[in-house]
Amino acid sequence: MSNTSEASSAATTWTVWIALASFGLVALFLSALASAADSAVVLEYHHVSDNTPPSTSVTPKTFERHMAYLAANDFEVWPLPRLVAAVRAGKEVPDRTIALTFDDGYRSVYEEVFPRLQARGWPFTIFITTGSLDDGDRNFVTWDQLREMEAAGVTIANHSVNHPHMIRRLEGEDKAAWGRRMRREIVDAQARLEQELKQPARLFAYPFGEFSPAVAAIVRKLDFVGFGQHSGAIGPGGEFSALPRFPIATAFAGMDSFAIKVRSRPLPVTGTRPESGVLDPGDDRPKLHLTLGPGPYRPEAIRCYMGGDTVPLKLESGTPPRLSLRPARALQPGRSKVNCTAPATDGDQWFWYSFLWMKPLPDGSWYRE
Known part of the structure; x- marks a missing residue:
């Protein structure tokens, strides 16, 4: 989960990534990742x-x-x-x-x-x-x-x-x-x-x-x-x-x-905010912030979905990049899963990340199965 040391580590990793790019070594590095x-x-x-x-x-x-x-x-x-x-x-x-x-x-x-x-x-x-x-x-x-x-x-x-x-x-x-x-x-x-x-x-x-x-x-x-x-x-x-x-x-x-x-x-997510997916009854459109790590994918290619709906995203470029998302519609009581995917740049696979929201009923009691 997200903390200061993880953020520092992610920044260091992205610095290494940028250095690799400057020496033209990204392709070689990605090839090694694919075989290992x-x-x-x-x-x-x-x-x-x-x-x-x-x-x-x-x-x-x-x-x-x-x-x-x-x-x-x-x-x-x-x-x-x-x-x-x-x-x-x-x-x-x-x-x-x-x-x-x-x-x-x-x-x-x-x-x-x-x-x-x-x-x-x-x-x-x-x-x-x-x-x-x-x-x-x-x-x-x-x-x-x-x-x-x-x-x-x-x-x-x-x-x-x-x-x-x-x-x-x-x-x-x-x-x-x-x-x-x-x-x-x-x-x-x-x-x-x-x-x-x-x-x-x-x-x-x-x-x-x-x-x-x-x-x-x-x-x-x-x-x-x-x-x-x-x-x-x-x-x-x-x-x-x-x-x-x-x-x-x-x-x-x-x-x-x-x-x-x-x-x-x-999908290399190095930090989440909030860390817990347990919501209060009034949390209709909760925001999720993800800190991204490096890998053979393009952050701008990430798409997120919830219950068949596309979730609006905001990508904050930087080192490391951060992704903010918020459902377009109010969540109903129960479990709601956010799925985020991105195509790999070194093959035909998909990177995948999921986060689970759990929302009680309006009176604060919990939903039944």
Whole structure:
């Protein structure tokens, strides 16, 4: 997130970039960047079923088309812990490397996903809401099925005990009590995973993709790597308490869109203002300010979108450049995601950045799912 040291670092990096240009070395530098990939894409699914809500589902037929595309186009599918470790260390990863993740632990992951990916020899990660398994909910996998999948190489990770909206306080709950409750959601879920399984990963997916700097600080203090549901690729400069994933559901599962997403790269945003996407009820058209880092893209080519609308932008040239954006229409209560993209200047990929606004109802209460 944004701070003075990050701004200073970004300015230094842009100074180096300008120096490279003055010596005619930009093309050589960009070529080295293209051959030394240090980013990758993480995909996020929920249900793979014909009989579940389209907003959180893809059909088995669509899922199979996605996997066939990856195979036909020479993508490498890595276990999520391996991918995170490599990117976090700034190590090279092969071009076209992705990880597959599934949130909640729905039964279709065992029935539809597991056999398909086993046949391909591909790893994947399931983020488990432990309370649903302990309650015996038939919509979810069982502990025995999880043990079977773990033995076959599937990564099992943490998605809380009760799947709460982590940005929200209960009525009468102060900040300290809220913090203790959020910590228990993560710690108690990890304890259950460790009781039932051999080696659950220390990875955490935010329920509903909702987080704030305060929630991310809890995840970071507990030494977890966190994942949201805001779109984009992960890179070494990312915030590892809140990494992006591309959510894949029926409305966003077309093959043209899928092909762009799995080839994307992280737009180098070195600072955001505000840092939190949690809004007050009266924040109808919140402003977002992004500080940009260097890379093989043109800042003036960035375009941002929200709910199908183009978001008006203002680019402030400088070292580093800054981008200001504000939705053209008032946000409705709920989650509103801003997606910003720019075409690469060294290939046919797109750079991608996403930011999530979360707005309560006019009376200050929170929206229902």
